[in-house]
Amino acid sequence: MFMPVGTAATVKGLTQDALEELGAGIILANTYHLYLRPGHELIRKLGGLHAFMAWRNAILTDSGGYQVFSLSELRKITDEGVRFRSHLDGSEHLLTPEKAAEIQLALGSDIAMVLDECIETPAPRDVAQAALKRTTDWARRARRYFLDSVSRNGNPQQWQFGIVQGATFADLRRESARQLLELDFPGYAVGGLAVGEPHEVTCEMAAEVTALLPKERPRYLMGVGRPEQLADYVARGIDMMDCVLPTRAARHACLYTSEGRVLIKNARYIEDQRPIDPNCKCSVCRRYTRAYLRHLFAAGEITAAILATHHNVRFYLDIMGQIREAITFGHLANFATELRARYVAGPA
Amino acid sequence: MFMPVGTAATVKGLTQDALEELGAGIILANTYHLYLRPGHELIRKLGGLHAFMAWRNAILTDSGGYQVFSLSELRKITDEGVRFRSHLDGSEHLLTPEKAAEIQLALGSDIAMVLDECIETPAPRDVAQAALKRTTDWARRARRYFLDSVSRNGNPQQWQFGIVQGATFADLRRESARQLLELDFPGYAVGGLAVGEPHEVTCEMAAEVTALLPKERPRYLMGVGRPEQLADYVARGIDMMDCVLPTRAARHACLYTSEGRVLIKNARYIEDQRPIDPNCKCSVCRRYTRAYLRHLFAAGEITAAILATHHNVRFYLDIMGQIREAITFGHLANFATELRARYVAGPA
Numbered sequence: 001m002f003m004p005v006g007t008a009a010t011v012k013g014l015t016q017d018a019l020e021e022l023g024a025g026i027i028l029a030n031t032y033h034l035y036l037r038p039g040h041e042l043i044r045k046l047g048g049l050h051a052f053m054a055w056r057n058a059i060l061t062d063s064g065g066y067q068v069f070s071l072s073e074l075r076k077i078t079d080e081g082v083r084f085r086s087h088l089d090g091s092e093h094l095l096t097p098e099k100a101a102e103i104q105l106a107l108g109s110d111i112a113m114v115l116d117e118c119i120e121t122p123a124p125r126d127v128a129q130a131a132l133k134r135t136t137d138w139a140r141r142a143r144r145y146f147l148d149s150v151s152r153n154g155n156p157q158q159w160q161f162g163i164v165q166g167a168t169f170a171d172l173r174r175e176s177a178r179q180l181l182e183l184d185f186p187g188y189a190v191g192g193l194a195v196g197e198p199h200e201v202t203c204e205m206a207a208e209v210t211a212l213l214p215k216e217r218p219r220y221l222m223g224v225g226r227p228e229q230l231a232d233y234v235a236r237g238i239d240m241m242d243c244v245l246p247t248r249a250a251r252h253a254c255l256y257t258s259e260g261r262v263l264i265k266n267a268r269y270i271e272d273q274r275p276i277d278p279n280c281k282c283s284v285c286r287r288y289t290r291a292y293l294r295h296l297f298a299a300g301e302i303t304a305a306i307l308a309t310h311h312n313v314r315f316y317l318d319i320m321g322q323i324r325e326a327i328t329f330g331h332l333a334n335f336a337t338e339l340r341a342r343y344v345a346g347p348a
Numbered sequence: 349m350f351m352p353v354g355t356a357a358t359v360k361g362l363t364q365d366a367l368e369e370l371g372a373g374i375i376l377a378n379t380y381h382l383y384l385r386p387g388h389e390l391i392r393k394l395g396g397l398h399a400f401m402a403w404r405n406a407i408l409t410d411s412g413g414y415q416v417f418s419l420s421e422l423r424k425i426t427d428e429g430v431r432f433r434s435h436l437d438g439s440e441h442l443l444t445p446e447k448a449a450e451i452q453l454a455l456g457s458d459i460a461m462v463l464d465e466c467i468e469t470p471a472p473r474d475v476a477q478a479a480l481k482r483t484t485d486w487a488r489r490a491r492r493y494f495l496d497s498v499s500r501n502g503n504p505q506q507w508q509f510g511i512v513q514g515a516t517f518a519d520l521r522r523e524s525a526r527q528l529l530e531l532d533f534p535g536y537a538v539g540g541l542a543v544g545e546p547h548e549v550t551c552e553m554a555a556e557v558t559a560l561l562p563k564e565r566p567r568y569l570m571g572v573g574r575p576e577q578l579a580d581y582v583a584r585g586i587d588m589m590d591c592v593l594p595t596r597a598a599r600h601a602c603l604y605t606s607e608g609r610v611l612i613k614n615a616r617y618i619e620d621q622r623p624i625d626p627n628c629k630c631s632v633c634r635r636y637t638r639a640y641l642r643h644l645f646a647a648g649e650i651t652a653a654i655l656a657t658h659h660n661v662r663f664y665l666d667i668m669g670q671i672r673e674a675i676t677f678g679h680l681a682n683f684a685t686e687l688r689a690r691y692v693a694g695p696a
Contacts, residue, residue, distance in 0.1 A: 010644055010651040017631060038618070038643045046621060046639055054635045270386070273394060283365060287402045291394055295386045296358055303358040305650055 002230065002320045003028040003060055003242040004313050008037070009053040012247055013309035016055050021283070022314050026058035026110070028242045031103055032067030035093075036086050040106040048108030060242070061109035062222075063100045063163075066191075069118040077117065079134065097142040105149055105156055113189060114142035116163040121195045128167035135165045136179040143183045161220060163191040168201050170208045177212040187218040190238070194224045202229075203236050210237030227256050227319055228343040231336035234323050246316045250308035253297045256315045260343050262290070264308070269294045282314035350578065350668045351376040351408055351590035352661050356385070357401040360595055361657035364403050369631070370662050374406035374458070376590045379451055380415030383441075384434050388454040396456030408590070409457035410570075411448045411490075411511075414539075417466040425465065427482065445486040446493040453497055453504055461537060462490035464511040469543045476515035483513045484527040491531045509568060511539040516549050518556045525560040535566035538586075542572045550577075551584050558585030575604050575667055576691040579684035582671050594664045598656035601645045604663045608691050610638065612656070617642045630662035 004011045004019070006027040011019060019027065029049060034040060046052045049059055065082070068075055072084035081096030097115045104112035115138050117131040139162050146160045162180040166172030173190075180188060190209050193202045202224070210219050220240035221233050233241060246256065255262040257277035262269070264276070272290035284307045296304035319339070326335035352359045352367070354375040359367060367375065377397060382388060394400045397407055413430070416423055420432035429444030445463045452460035463486050465479040487510045494508045510528035514520030521538075528536060538557050541550045550572070558567050568588035569581050581589060594604065603610040605625035610617070612624070620638035632655045644652035667687070674683035 008643070008647040008649055009640070010647075010649050013650050013654070015651060015654060016635065033647075037647055038639075042619065042639075046619065046637070052637075052640055052643075054637075054640065271390065271394065287364065289394070289400075289402075291386075291390075292357070292400055292402065295356070295400075299356040299358075299381075299385055301356055301358050302361050302650060302653055303363060306361070306363060306654060 001026055001240050002316050003240065004316070005030075005242055005244045005247060006053075006059075008033045009043075009049060011309070011313070012251065013305045014247075014313065016053065018310060019055075019313075020057070022310065023317055024057065024313065026060060027055070028060045028062065029107070029109065030064070030067060031061045031100065031107065031113075032064035032071070032095075034061075034107060035064060035103050036088055040103045044106035044108070048106075050108060058110040059107075060111040060220075060240075061104045061107055061113065063113040063115040064095055064103070065100070065115045066118050066223075068095055077134075079137070081115070081138075097138040098145040101142045101145045101149070101160070105146070105158065108156065109158060111159045111161055111187065112146070113161050114139045114163055116165055116191050118192060119165075119167065121167060121192070121197060123167045125167075125169060125172075128165070128169055128172055131167075132165045132172050132176045135163065136176065139163070139180055139183055143185070159186045161185055161187040161189050161218075163189045163222070164209050164213075165192050166205075167192060168197055168205060170205065173205050173208045174212060177209050181212070181214075185217075187220060187240075188213050189220040189222050189240075191222045193221065199229060199232070203232055206233055206238055207236040213237075226343075227316065228340045230316075230319050231323050231326070231332060231339050234327070235332050235336055243316075246312035247309050250312040251305045253304070253308065255293070255308055256312050258315075258342065264290060264293050265297050266294075276308075276311050277315065280311065280315065280318070282311050284308075284311045284314075349374060349588050350664050351588065352664070353378075353590055353592045353595060354401075354407075356381045357391075357397060359657070359661070360599065361653045362595075362661065364401065366658060367403075367661075368405070370658065371665055372405065372661065374408060375403070376408045376410065377455070377457065378412070378415060379409045379448065379455065379461075380412035380419070380443075382409075382455060383412060383451050384436055388451040392454035392456070396454075398456060406458040407455075408459040408588075409452045409455055409461065411461040411463040412443055412451070413448070413463045414466050414571075416443055425482075427485070429463070429486075445490040449490045449493045449497070449508070453494070453506065456504065457506060459507045459509055459535065460494070461509050462487045462511055464513055464539050466540060467513075467515065469515060469540070469545060471515045473515075473517060473520075476513070476517055476520055479515075480513045480520050480524045483511065484524065487511070487528055487531055491533070507534045509533055509535040509537050509566075511537045511570070512557050512561075513540050514553075515540060516545055516553060518553065521553050521556045522560060525557050529560070529562075533565075535568060535588075536561050537568040537570050537588075539570045541569065547577060547580070551580050554581055554586055555584040561585075574691075575664065576688045578664075578667050579671050579674070579680060579687050582675070583680050583684055591664075594660035595657050598660040599653045601652070601656065603641070603656055604660050606663075606690065612638060612641050613645050614642075624656075624659050625663065628659065628663065628666070630659050632656075632659040632662075 007030045071087045075084040100115040116135040119131045162185040164176045166176040218239045221238040253265045258279040269290040275285035326332040355378045419435045423432040448463040464483040467479045510533040512524045514524040566587045569586040601613045606627040617638040623633035674680040
């Protein structure tokens with residue numbers, strides 16, 4: 001499954017009706033953003049994130065860790081947690097493994113992620129090892145907090161996932177996975193990848209980890225990926241992915257098609273009466289031309305983002321459908337090769 | 349009928365699918381904007397505006413005159429037409445009555461407006477009289493150009509409407525209407541109103557004009573109005589209206605409801621679990637709460653504009669439906685009074 005990113009309880013440019021039409025069974029929402037605005041206590045009071053955003057399908061929330069590391073100011077990491085200042089108003093906050101779990105219980109997401117330590121890459125081995133150790137300690141505390149809450153308040157219908165770290169060191173990745181397995185999570189993520197390292201390394205690390213994780217529990221590679229890479233990850237045992245790429249690229253006039261990327265602002269599309277992707281069945285491709293999309297982007301119209309996002313998300317979800325089909329018919333490796341070829345040959 | 353405004357061949361924030369779901373039978377597009385970008389020749393080449401924007405229902409195009417007067421730089425009016433500089437790139441253009449008609453024939457709209465002279469208000473009588481005279485001269489030239497084109501190229505399935513001017517002088521309004529009637533337009537607009545004068549004056553001028561215009565031809569009051577005013581205009585014989593208000597206000601977090609305006613950014617709505625309008629049947633009111641809408645606006649999310657616009661347009665179209673019902677049952681005057689009362693009593 002691929003999860004469109006709905007940072008602030010909305011996938012930018014798509015209504016929940018549109019997401020349902022697109023067949024999105026699960027979306028990702030950002031704990032950091034929702035904690036700061038509108039606040040998890042408000043969302044709890046209003047019945048949780050599902051009720052708040054009127055979304056009946058599944059929601060995965062990240063732990064907030066990644067955003068604390070990438071967006072906030074003056075962050076200070078200790079064994080206790082991460083102290084940071086909000087990027088919105090400079091207010092000071094402390095995010096601990098317990099707090100991250102508590103916020104996500106308040107949000108009532110279907111899948112909650114434990115707080116992990118995200119490090120800059122490429123990382124020296126000792127830094128990666130220290131972060132791995134802290135990530136395991138934090139995972140243990142998060143798991144205990146979550147299970148205590150379950151025994152006190154009953155099962156919240158939430159799954160808590162652990163996150164494997166270890167940078168690009170295969171032995172550290174295996175060590176991290178083994179430590180997390182002891183905590184018996186119902187699902188596991190692979191974090192800290194696709195952050196600049198070569199695609200082959202991402203694949204290799206994913207394969208190292210999935211080899212150790214139980215096949216009957218979901219394995220989630222966080223923050224990936226480009227359309228042509230999705231099948232590669234699945235071929236390494238990955239079940240779940242999320243990425244801002246389809247939505248963010250859409251807002252920047254980059255459209256994904258079965259023939260490669262279409263940078264729709266390009267003058268070559270000015271009179272192009274073809275749909276974005278002649279092979280796509282989405283409601284945008286069935287109705288509008290490239291010439292019209294190009295015009296909307298040139299004019300800075302909000303409708304440009306709506307239509308482009310709709311198509312790009314559909315394109316990603318279609319690839320996932322094709323991957324599932326390829327698995328069924330036993331030719332996933334061929335499909336992965338074909339997918340990569342499209343993007344080399346595409347009109348870019 | 350009320351026409352949502354689709355300036356650049358899109359109603360900002362709504363897809364054509366959404367417009368159809370809302371029951372919009374006709375929209376307005378701006379000749380000035382489309383002439384400058386993407387250009388009427390491109391749209392002609394791509395099959396006209398209907399094909400270009402994939403919109404099967406009706407389109408009315410204005411003449412471009414109003415935008416030339418309000419948006420462009422260095423405009424210079426002569427009997428020939430209006431010379432102006434584009435607000436986009438400073439390029440120089442000449443808009444004549446013939447050119448405005450030609451552009452709209454290229455766009456292939458269902459209803460085209462003649463070029464009129466728009467003046468600043470309040471206007472001295474002599475200025476209004478001179479503009480009236482020029483508007484009639486231009487209407488004559490536009491009509492001739494249009495009919496010549498029809499006899500040369502066949503009927504383009506387009507109606508050309510004249511525009512009555514005369515500022516707030518009842519006798520000038522009547523004079524303008526009588527002069528235009530000689531040109532035998534299939535429909536007539538009342539222009540240059542709702543530009544700052546009291547609502548009663550707008551109503552009075554509209555009534556003066558509609559009293560002279562044939563009842564069996566559409567009478568269109570341009571650029572109106574507030575929701576509580578729509579029935580007043582219809583009671584004066586107006587059949588068609590357009591206004592940016594529902595769409596523009598939506599983008600600025602002003603929502604129209606059957607209980608008055610809801611300024612959704614207001615803190616009072618932070619925990620409000622009611623729909624925007626409890627009496628509205630639109631897909632936004634059926635699904636989302638005020639608290640969620642408020643959050644989306646606070647977070648600057650594009651989805652805020654989408655949802656708010658959808659509701660506001662539906663609200664306007666619903667009022668038009670209620671007006672038609674009131675006419676059928678013979679209590680339009682009562683309905684107009686009721687509509688005004690809502691907005692005095694509303695939560696603002």
